Amino acid sequence: MSSVKAAIFDVDKTIISIDSMFHFVDYGLRRYPALIYRLPAILWFTFLYKAGIVSVEKVKRAYFKGIERMSEEDLKHFFKTRLQTAIFAEANEEMHERKREGYIVLLVTASPHAYMKFFQEFACVDHVIGTQLVRRPNGGYTSIIDGSNCKGEEKVRRIMEYLKGQNQIIDYDQSCAYSDSTSDMPIMELVAKRYFINRRVPGAEELRWGKNE
Template sequence: MTHKVALFDVDKTIIQKDSMFQFLLFGLKKKPSSFYLIFLVVIYSVFYKLKWMKAERAKSSYFRFIKYMNEQDLEHFFNTMIKPYIYPEALMEMKNKKEDGYHILLVTASPYAYMKFFNQFDELDGVIGTNLVKRGEQFTHMIEGNNCKGEEKVTRIKTYLNEKGIMIDYDQSCAYSDSVSDMPMLQLVNQKYMINRHKHTAGCEGLTWSL
């Protein structure tokens, strides 16, 4: 079944902040005695930049505080460190698209463990994010499978839509992102929007959410 789809990145597209750094701040407030974990983040980030470490392992260091959190903590993090930074214009865009009959899907490289709470918004039909390994009911910082970025976003989107029995109506569908790393996702649709970017990006319209 062909359907109009609207694809949205999240960090710096739907929200003003980078949720990974927000998560570090939240983790430090919850467990100040684990400040040493920040040094691991710095070291792993340097190793990744030097190409000594895979992206998944370097990125997982940002989520080490999650071992101190339960579902209530993660929902509290979303409500206090993510939700307040949603661009009102982005939420309105999603609402308008929903009213126009679009299937609204958020696709983020950030963990589904806390991005899933976007599902509380009636404007959305689904959320896709990077999966973290669970041990029983507890999330770990380790990434399950691949980091949901670049081509992996396309793979995850196609899997999601296939399970829903939806085929993208290319001409009518749209996608929004702040980063050229999302170009594979943007290529799935005809209407491509780069958010809050001052440099021209070929094939994409510029769109600015006001603060």
């Protein structure tokens, strides 16, 4: 296997300034107003999740129910109008700089690959890993998570799976990772250089993106 220097980025609140899940619900309601009937279920499952009664997979299914009405064109429009416009300028420059320096740039997110995949159209991005949703036989997506929610240790497993398929391993000393959340500490342990966005975490460097000094 070849050893590679990797730059691993979370997406929500790291590359983009927003939480894509909430914007996806808003986008779905504006695109398909009939989805308003889903709001009580979303609020109920959010309450149950915060109370520790239901799993993250179940609450996410409630949030992403609207995807069952959406085409690929809808998902790309959501990406272009909500996510691409919310990219931190500093994150954009950091990804491009890492790519120029010879890193493989990996985006790894708990949000659905169904819409995060469009980041892979960027020349500076080598691969996007996200939570997979069950596909419909005739095309499109259901709101059911296929496998596990891509968070914490699952992110590490998915990164390792991808690299194994490329016959690559991470060069620990030369690699780096970026996140806004301590839930990504398992990823941080894969690399020597650790950056947290707009928060201070012991043993890591804080990068202030989108904020005035």
